[in-house]
Amino acid sequence: MSTAIPDPVATALVSSEQNGLVHGLSAAEFQILSLTCIEAKATAYCPYSLFRVGASLLINPNTATPSPTSTPAIITGANVENASYPVGTCAERVAMGTAVIQGHRIGSFKAIGVATDMDDFCSPCGMCRQYLREFCENEVPIFMFNKRGEYRVMTLGELLPMSFGPDKLPSREVLARGLEEEGKTKVA
Numbered sequence: 001m002s003t004a005i006p007d008p009v010a011t012a013l014v015s016s017e018q019n020g021l022v023h024g025l026s027a028a029e030f031q032i033l034s035l036t037c038i039e040a041k042a043t044a045y046c047p048y049s050l051f052r053v054g055a056s057l058l059i060n061p062n063t064a065t066p067s068p069t070s071t072p073a074i075i076t077g078a079n080v081e082n083a084s085y086p087v088g089t090c091a092e093r094v095a096m097g098t099a100v101i102q103g104h105r106i107g108s109f110k111a112i113g114v115a116t117d118m119d120d121f122c123s124p125c126g127m128c129r130q131y132l133r134e135f136c137e138n139e140v141p142i143f144m145f146n147k148r149g150e151y152r153v154m155t156l157g158e159l160l161p162m163s164f165g166p167d168k169l170p171s172r173e174v175l176a177r178g179l180e181e182e183g184k185t186k187v188a
């Protein structure tokens with residue numbers, strides 16, 4: 001038996017029209033999210049791929065530091081490549097790492113923007129989806145902007161269904177007790 005899976009594009013279109021909000025964002029929030037990820041592309045270090053990516057994270061107003069603010073708070077990133085190719089880092093992880101060292105955690109993020117110079121919409125790679133999953137709820141919308149500033153939006157849960165995150169890990173104490181009970185190992 002199969003269950004109908006909602007079409008993400010249709011879902012995005014419906015939710016984008018509600019209450020004058022764009023997927024839950026005010027017009028001002030949406031504008032700054034889009035402008036900042038498009039601008040962040042210019043900061044990319046990508047001499048090998050020449051594929052510029054900019055990312056922006058919209059911080060929830062109540063978790064913004066130093067104090068809650070009505071001006072949307074944004075943290076940006078861009079891809080940073082390396083002569084040893086696999087060492088390079090995507091824009092999304094640069095932005096999220098910056099946010100995390102500023103103290104942001106799950107609950108901090110209202111939306112994510114990703115911009116490229118492509119005609120098509122570029123979605124975060126698998127590694128970035130998992131990296132973002134650590135700090136974002138399934139409902140966080142990810143806006144993907146093409147070179148013309150048009151966008152497609154999907155939530156993190158749509159991009160990474162049935163994901164594995166910190167909430168799925170039992171505590172170390174519970175795991176240790178289980179292993180000891182089975183006599184499998186001695187845990188200090």
Ligand SMILES: O=c1ccn([C@H]2C[C@H](O)[C@@H](CO)O2)c(=O)[nH]1
Pocket residue numbers: 046049051052053078079080081088089090091092114122123124125128
């Ligand atoms: O969502 C994506 C996809 C790719 N890249 C980067 C990695 C690499 O530097 C370049 C080409 O893959 O684009 C990102 O930053 N984000």
Ligand SMILES: [Zn+2]
Pocket residue numbers: 090091092093124125126127128129
């Ligand atoms: Zn990535």
